[in-house]
Amino acid sequence: DAGITQSPRYKITETGRQVTLMCHQTWSHSYMFWYRQDLGHGLRLIYYSAAADITDKGEVPDGYVVSRSKTENFPLTLESATRSQTSVYFCASTSGQGGSEAFFGQGTRLTVV
Amino acid sequence: GQNIDQPTEMTATEGAIVQINCTYQTSGFNGLFWYQQHAGEAPTFLSYNVLDGLEEKGRFSSFLSRSKGYSYLLLKELQMKDSASYLCAVGGGSQGNLIFGKGTKLSVKP
Numbered sequence: 661d662a663g664i665t666q667s668p669r670y671k672i673t674e675t676g677r678q679v680t681l682m683c684h685q686t687w688s689h690s691y692m693f694w695y696r697q698d699l700g701h702g703l704r705l706i707y708y709s710a711a712a713d714i715t716d717k718g719e720v721p722d723g724y725v726v727s728r729s730k731t732e733n734f735p736l737t738l739e740s741a742t743r744s745q746t747s748v749y750f751c752a753s754t755s756g757q758g759g760s761e762a763f764f765g766q767g768t769r770l771t772v773v
Numbered sequence: 774g775q776n777i778d779q780p781t782e783m784t785a786t787e788g789a790i791v792q793i794n795c796t797y798q799t800s801g802f803n804g805l806f807w808y809q810q811h812a813g814e815a816p817t818f819l820s821y822n823v824l825d826g827l828e829e830k831g832r833f834s835s836f837l838s839r840s841k842g843y844s845y846l847l848l849k850e851l852q853m854k855d856s857a858s859y860l861c862a863v864g865g866g867s868q869g870n871l872i873f874g875k876g877t878k879l880s881v882k883p
Contacts, residue, residue, distance in 0.1 A: 691870075693870050700875070702860070702873045703860070703871075750816070760864075761806070761818045762871055763818075767814075
């Protein structure tokens with residue numbers, strides 16, 4: 661099915677563990693983004709990618725790592741999870757810069773205990 | 774800096790009209806987006822304005838004034854299913870991403 665999918669949908673992990681959130685899109689969109697959504701903050705950009713092998717930091721990148729070896733995949737890794745990283749994470753993609761509509765994955769609800 | 778302001782919460786009655794305002798100050802501008810987000814779900818696209826004026830799409834309309842850094846989303850003939858958060862976002866951040874406001878939670882009452 662065409663679209664953008666995230667996995668897992670829900671994850672509970674312990675402080676200090678490494679966790680990877682997966683994102684896959686079937687449109688061959690150039691741009692992909694990772695946002696986190698927290699009460700009182702709205703959606704904040706963690707990392708973005710303009711194309712395969714091109715990534716850059718967003719507003720809140722500390723503690724996160726991304727890679728983009730293939731256009732369709734954009735995994736987000738928490739190297740050593742902290743409680744402050746408990747959040748809902750959304751992956752999104754667009755076909756071009758700025759003026760293009762962004763499509764969002766279903767989200768991953770991550771709890772760090 | 775980047776700043777997008779919208780009211781935190783609004784309440785309206787089924788069948789009525791509601792206007793959700795958004796003001797923005799951003800370093801770049803490549804359009805103003807409105808997204809709808811139901812609780813526990815992903816945001817979904819509602820509208821896009823890049824030129825000044827009103828864009829109408831069924832029960833929803835969106836207005837933009839670039840000189841004032843102002844937009845609004847107008848919802849007509851409100852239905853219970855319109856209860857959701859409405860996110861104002863500006864396109865054209867330095868990374869080509871969307872910069873989001875914190876969202877307006879709309880509750881529609883019978």
